[in-house]
Amino acid sequence: MNYLKRVTERIKKYYIYLIFMILSSIRLIIGNGIHYTVYSSQYYDDQLLIRYAFLKYHFTSPNDNSLVKNMSYSFFLWLNGKSHLPISLTMSLIWIAVAIVGYLTLKKISTNKFFLICLFGYLAFFPSAFDDFLGVRIYREMIIIPAVFFLIFGLLNLIFISFSKEEKGTLKLLIWSFFTGFSLLFAFYIKESGLWMLLLCLLVSFILLAREIFLFLRNKQKNRISSLVFSLIVLLLPLGIYQAGTEAYKTINDHYFGVYEINTRTEGEVGKFVNNLYKIDANNRSASVWAPPAAVEKAFAVSPTLRSIPTLKNNILHADWSGETYDGMTAGDFLTWILRIAVVKSTGNWNEAKEEAFFKKVNNEIDVAFRTNELQRPKGRYQIVSSTGGYTINEIKKLPPITLAVLRNDFFMYGYKYTNSLGDVAPNVFPGNVANILNVKPLNNGDMSGKNVPLYNHLIKLYQLINPILLVIAFLSLVLDFIKSIRKRQFSLYGITSFTLLAGGVVLSFALSWFIYFLIVNRGADFGVRSLTMFYGVDASPLLICGILIPIALLFNLDFINKRKRVLK
Numbered sequence: 001m002n003y004l005k006r007v008t009e010r011i012k013k014y015y016i017y018l019i020f021m022i023l024s025s026i027r028l029i030i031g032n033g034i035h036y037t038v039y040s041s042q043y044y045d046d047q048l049l050i051r052y053a054f055l056k057y058h059f060t061s062p063n064d065n066s067l068v069k070n071m072s073y074s075f076f077l078w079l080n081g082k083s084h085l086p087i088s089l090t091m092s093l094i095w096i097a098v099a100i101v102g103y104l105t106l107k108k109i110s111t112n113k114f115f116l117i118c119l120f121g122y123l124a125f126f127p128s129a130f131d132d133f134l135g136v137r138i139y140r141e142m143i144i145i146p147a148v149f150f151l152i153f154g155l156l157n158l159i160f161i162s163f164s165k166e167e168k169g170t171l172k173l174l175i176w177s178f179f180t181g182f183s184l185l186f187a188f189y190i191k192e193s194g195l196w197m198l199l200l201c202l203l204v205s206f207i208l209l210a211r212e213i214f215l216f217l218r219n220k221q222k223n224r225i226s227s228l229v230f231s232l233i234v235l236l237l238p239l240g241i242y243q244a245g246t247e248a249y250k251t252i253n254d255h256y257f258g259v260y261e262i263n264t265r266t267e268g269e270v271g272k273f274v275n276n277l278y279k280i281d282a283n284n285r286s287a288s289v290w291a292p293p294a295a296v297e298k299a300f301a302v303s304p305t306l307r308s309i310p311t312l313k314n315n316i317l318h319a320d321w322s323g324e325t326y327d328g329m330t331a332g333d334f335l336t337w338i339l340r341i342a343v344v345k346s347t348g349n350w351n352e353a354k355e356e357a358f359f360k361k362v363n364n365e366i367d368v369a370f371r372t373n374e375l376q377r378p379k380g381r382y383q384i385v386s387s388t389g390g391y392t393i394n395e396i397k398k399l400p401p402i403t404l405a406v407l408r409n410d411f412f413m414y415g416y417k418y419t420n421s422l423g424d425v426a427p428n429v430f431p432g433n434v435a436n437i438l439n440v441k442p443l444n445n446g447d448m449s450g451k452n453v454p455l456y457n458h459l460i461k462l463y464q465l466i467n468p469i470l471l472v473i474a475f476l477s478l479v480l481d482f483i484k485s486i487r488k489r490q491f492s493l494y495g496i497t498s499f500t501l502l503a504g505g506v507v508l509s510f511a512l513s514w515f516i517y518f519l520i521v522n523r524g525a526d527f528g529v530r531s532l533t534m535f536y537g538v539d540a541s542p543l544l545i546c547g548i549l550i551p552i553a554l555l556f557n558l559d560f561i562n563k564r565k566r567v568l569k
Contacts, residue, residue, distance in 0.1 A: 016113050020103075020120055024096045027124045030455070031092030034130070038138045038434060040426040044068070044337060046139050050434055053077035057431040059256045064340045064350035067257060068265040071249075072147075072189040073140035081437040088440075091129060091142065098149045099124035105153045106549060108160045109494055110557035119549065123149070127463045130456040131416040133531065134538055138438065140190050141538055147187040148542040151197060154180030155204050156497065156546070158235070162208045163493050170234070177234050181241025188242065189249065192266050193515075193539065195385070196508050201238055208235050258353030265336045266387050269359040273299075274336050275386045276366045281376040287398075288521040289329045290389030293317050302369035305361040315342035332389065332518035384514045391514070402513035402520065406537030407506065410544050411471060413464045415534050418456035470548055474498070477551035494550050501547035508540040 039046040048065060052058050052074035058066065080090050102123045103116055110116070128145050129135040135142050157176040184201055188194035209232060216228045246262070254260040261268040274291065282294035300306045300313050307313075319330075319338040330338055344350050369375040381390030391399075408414045435441065478495055485492040516536050 016117060019117050020100075023117075023121050023124055024099075027096055028089065028092050030125075030459075031088050031095075031129070032086075034088050034091075034136060034456070036087055036138050036438065036440075037132065037136055038438075040429050040434075042139075046137070047429055049074045049140060050077065050138065050437065051430060053081070053437050054431045059252075061431075062257050062352065064344050067253065067259070067261065067263045067352060068337070068340070070189040070192055070194075070263060072186050073143055076143055076186075077138075077437050081439065084439055086440050087138070087438040091135070094143075094146050095126060095129050096124050098126070098146045098153075101150060101153045102549075105156050105160070106553045108157070108164075109550065109553040112556040115553060115556035119553075122549075125459060127413050127416050127460040128538065128541065130418045130460055131413075131534075132419045133535060134416075136418065141535060144187070144190050145538060145541055147183065147190060148197070148539060149546075150183040151180065151187045151201075152501070152542050152546045154183050154238070155201065156550075158204060158208060158238075159493070159497060162211065162235070170230070173231075173234050174237075177237035178241070181238035182245075184238055184242045185245040189262065191539070192263065193512070196504075196511070196539075198242070200504065201242070205235055205239055258351070259356050261356070264352060264356065265340070266333075269356045269363055270339065271336070271387065272363050273359045273366075274333075274339060276363060277335065278383070278386070278389050279370075279377050281378040284329060285378060285381070285389075286521075287389070287391055287395045288331050288518045290332055290518065291335045292329055298375060299362075299366060302374055303362050303365040305358065305365060309343075309346050312342060312346045315345045319345075333387070333515075384511055388514055389518065391517070395517070399510060399513045399517060402516055402533060403506070403510045405533040406509040406513055406516070406540065407544070409534040409537060410505070410509070410541040412467050413460060416460045416464070418453060418460065470552060473555065474548035474551040477555040481551065481554055494554055498547050498550040501543050501550070505540045505543035505547060508543060509537055512537045512539065 038050070040050075041047070044065070049069060052069070052071055055075075055078050058074075080087055083090065085093075099120045099122075103120050106119055107116055126145070129142075133141070134145070154176055158173065158180060161173050161176065180201070184197060188197050212228060212231050212235065216225075249262055250260045253262070259268060264270045266274075277291035277295045277299055280291075280295040280298050282292050282298060284292040284294060286292075296313065296316055316335075316338060319341050340350060343355060366375065370377070378390055380392055382392075382396070383390045405414075409416075478498060481492050481495040485495060513533075516532050519532050519536075
């Protein structure tokens with residue numbers, strides 16, 4: 001009898017983990033039915049990053065596209081090949097890991113088992129994993145959302161542990177610092193738009209470091225210098241891991257390609273040259289045309305180095321880029337690609353070290369021309385970063401609707417759908433068998449539509465139904481938390497954190513819409529609603545989702561003030 005009682009008590013105590021195991025098993029079964037799509041015809045996107053995943057070929061066969069994109073995603077594909085796990089199983093395990101990390105993070109706010117079970121299921125079955133554009137297509141968008149979730153949860157743990165009086169917090173802080181650092185390093189180099197991740201980590205580190213120093217100065221007798229130094233080192237660890245990884249990445253590229261850069265399309269001297277073209281005052285500049293022909297003409301006029309290659313200007317101005325033009329002019333940032341094509345056509349090859357040295361001279365000449373006013377900067381145009389075009393106030397006023405479209409996609413999963421097709425696979429375009437990287441049966445062009453499609457689409461529709469409800473609940477919870485904090489005359493760590501995440505998600509969505517705008521102008525709004533705002537705006541999704549999960553956790557934490565031992569300092 002006592003034995004049965006002990007068993008019953010243990011089941012009551014640990015049943016949540018049994019439910020987690022059941023949910024994980026269901027997620028693995030469902031994930032195994034996904035047929036991933038390989039668009040090998042996308043030479044500069046899907047095909048390119050799969051080619052990168054054949055690391056031996058990538059590093060020993062340099063060409064003009066070797067350093068045009070970052071490599072975290074390709075490295076992930078390479079690791080998947082080495083693991084001998086089917087890509088469907090790997091992605092399912094990653095989403096289960098997201099759910100586990102989310103559980104470990106938010107149980108610091110609420111220990112309500114019903115909430116934690118729902119949270120685990122919500123993250124494990126997150127619908128972006130089933131969308132044909134974001135999760136099913138073998139491209140870097142399939143990994144960006146879980147990677148950013150890991151980063152956000154890592155930062156949240158650093159914040160929650162630092163602000164708590166929990167015993168043995170230092171060891172936990174060290175573990176989460178390592179986790180956050182590697183998450184930042186990986187996520188940052190998935191795409192070329194990861195600057196916001198670094199800025200977010202810098203902000204969190206600055207706040208936590210300032211707090212540690214303040215507490216030390218306020219309570220000198222209670223804090224030893226050695227403890228302060230250790231805390232500062234631990235809190236700086238994520239940035240240290242990121243910096244060390246970046247230096248290693250650049251060193252490898254320097255060894256194999258001769259340039260100490262991550263990529264030379266948006267960075268380095270080649271990237272700087274294109275950015276300089278965006279800053280030259282010239283006719284026909286618009287929201288869609290960032291570097292009009294007149295800007296190219298002016299750059300050649302002030303640069304003897306550019307003119308030393310007689311055919312280069314003509315090849316830049318008349319390069320064929322899959323019809324991606326606007327009124328006959330190069331649209332948006334497509335010049336970063338066209339430039340490489342033009343150099344190869346004019347010189348016969350592309351040598352990274354040689355091109356970096358060449359464009360360094362060009363940039364020096366352009367910088368001199370700016371200083372002597374031989375070149376003017378456009379008036380009334382504003383850039384959010386140097387690698388995008390400048391917009392007028394009237395053009396900027398057109399960005400909020402695009403931002404709202406991004407938010408609609410990220411909050412309400414608008415436009416998400418699953419279509420079960422393998423896509424246009426052409427194995428002969430790869431340096432090796434792509435099936436060996438994905439660890440699936442030999443791929444072909446066969447359409448797999450019909451099998452399991454209703455199941456995945458029902459999952460997506462479920463989130464489309466509940467997410468608006470969750471948003472309303474989160475808003476009400478934030479209002480209640482704000483009122484409570486005023487009455488108690490103390491700040492709410494969780495409320496402020498949630499608000500910051502939501503605000504950051506909105507700001508990031510606006511920044512992403514800055515880039516998306518030229519594509520919508522160029523391709524048409526109808527195309528942009530489904531494809532562009534979802535595809536390019538997906539980075540903000542984890543920020544926004546975490547922003548609503550925190551206040552919902554607060555709502556379930558009924559004993560938040562009176563019975564919790566983790567009292568804020």
